[in-house]
Amino acid sequence: MKKIIVLFLLISFVGIAQERFQRLDSLLTYLNDNNKFMGSVSLREAGKVVFSKAYGFADVEANIKANSTTKYKVGSITKTFTATIIMQLIEEKKLRLETKLLRFYPKVQNADKISISDLLHHRTGIKDYINQDSLTVEDFANSDLKEVIYDKINKYESIFEPGSQFLYSNSNYYLLGGIIEKLTKESYATNVENRIVKKLGLKNTYYPSGKTDSSKNESYSFIYNGTNWEKMPEWGNDVAFAAGEIISTPDDLTEFMYALFNGKLVKNISLETMKDLKDGYGAALMQFPFGERKFYGHTGGIENFRAVVGYYPNDKLGVSLIVNGDNFNRNDIMIGILSIYYKIPFPFPSFAKIDNTVLQKYVGTYASSDIPLKIAISVKDGELIAQATGQPSFPLTPKSDTEFVFQTAGVEIVFEPKAFTLKQGGQKFKFTKE
Numbered sequence: 001m002k003k004i005i006v007l008f009l010l011i012s013f014v015g016i017a018q019e020r021f022q023r024l025d026s027l028l029t030y031l032n033d034n035n036k037f038m039g040s041v042s043l044r045e046a047g048k049v050v051f052s053k054a055y056g057f058a059d060v061e062a063n064i065k066a067n068s069t070t071k072y073k074v075g076s077i078t079k080t081f082t083a084t085i086i087m088q089l090i091e092e093k094k095l096r097l098e099t100k101l102l103r104f105y106p107k108v109q110n111a112d113k114i115s116i117s118d119l120l121h122h123r124t125g126i127k128d129y130i131n132q133d134s135l136t137v138e139d140f141a142n143s144d145l146k147e148v149i150y151d152k153i154n155k156y157e158s159i160f161e162p163g164s165q166f167l168y169s170n171s172n173y174y175l176l177g178g179i180i181e182k183l184t185k186e187s188y189a190t191n192v193e194n195r196i197v198k199k200l201g202l203k204n205t206y207y208p209s210g211k212t213d214s215s216k217n218e219s220y221s222f223i224y225n226g227t228n229w230e231k232m233p234e235w236g237n238d239v240a241f242a243a244g245e246i247i248s249t250p251d252d253l254t255e256f257m258y259a260l261f262n263g264k265l266v267k268n269i270s271l272e273t274m275k276d277l278k279d280g281y282g283a284a285l286m287q288f289p290f291g292e293r294k295f296y297g298h299t300g301g302i303e304n305f306r307a308v309v310g311y312y313p314n315d316k317l318g319v320s321l322i323v324n325g326d327n328f329n330r331n332d333i334m335i336g337i338l339s340i341y342y343k344i345p346f347p348f349p350s351f352a353k354i355d356n357t358v359l360q361k362y363v364g365t366y367a368s369s370d371i372p373l374k375i376a377i378s379v380k381d382g383e384l385i386a387q388a389t390g391q392p393s394f395p396l397t398p399k400s401d402t403e404f405v406f407q408t409a410g411v412e413i414v415f416e417p418k419a420f421t422l423k424q425g426g427q428k429f430k431f432t433k434e
Helices: 002-033 073-092 116-120 137-141 145-155 168-186 190-200 249-261 270-274 330-341 356-360
Strands: 037-045 046-056 057-059 222-224 230-231 286-289 292-303 305-311 315-328 364-367 374-380 383-388 394-397 403-406 410-418 419-424 427-433
Touching: 002 037, 002 046, 002 330, 037 249, 037 330, 046 249, 073 168, 073 190, 073 249, 073 270, 073 292, 073 305, 116 168, 137 145, 137 222, 168 190, 190 249, 249 270, 249 292, 249 305, 249 419, 286 305, 305 330, 315 330, 356 374, 394 427
Parallel strands: 222 315
Antiparallel strands: 037 046, 037 315, 222 230, 286 292, 292 305, 305 315, 364 374, 364 427, 374 383, 383 394, 394 403, 403 410, 410 419, 419 427
């Protein structure tokens, strides 16, 4: 009798788990069917993948569908790989957290004050070569782009005294990548391969050596233009380097995080250093709260890829989402994934169409006295489309007959007769129809 009861309980548990994953699949399929999302998801419990699936295409133009081994660019999640290698070098006594940048890059301003710890925690005062500077056509044409970027970093004026405050800067991890190469006498790619990929047996993680090749199951990134998915331009090799160049899959990322937190890559004392948050940022680890649970991980964005990986030590749960078709808020998708996993009610978003006669009232060109920008509103295939001067068009998703959003950029537009208010980043701008 006891065996029958135990068997019944086991079957019930499996049934509940399957029901959760079926609902999760339904959510992601629903988003994909409505052209809100393309990408891949992985959930790993104590080292075992329990859900893994891809949605949409790796290459829309070639009609190549994505699958669970499709490889995507993960952007700044690369930083966690870089920090892990740095901690390994510290354990090997080839480096110390206190070691100054002066030893490797003496031309950087304040190199005698900037420590390895400062670089890891983004507390250097070094300007960000990606977000606060720009690479020129001539830069890209240079045969050694890395040296061009190092030269730029060498010439930056410091923004603040090292160690005094936090400022996220890709320059810090570009320099850390160079330090890894100088210390090991091997390329960053080789270090990733030997120190992490081979050690864990990862099958789909590497530093790229060329352009995307969809015939090798590598994915492009896309944006929805209101009618179809449009391929985004690629960055050149080494533009992101150790700050954001790695290619991987959600399955590999959750395996990487599980290994990192369970002593397979660094010692516990090194992990504690990585988890030590200063102004919300550790050594390439951040915390993502979900209710009372706190996940450790990192986010990433490059081209139009959007990625996130998180690990919750108490449950030994790893979760990763990589988006290559970005037309919905990534954070909202992750909230949906975790809500369904933890059996928390989560209503699916509504993408109901607004009556065309209502939409036609909003068609026109709008101008604002607040900013020198005009926005043209049009209707295409029953959907409201917005296009700012000199920028690509983007679809507006209805929240009501008068409220519309573009989740990707955090834009909300509220219409009224012959005008609308645009809300973004806590600011409001009034536009009037011409």
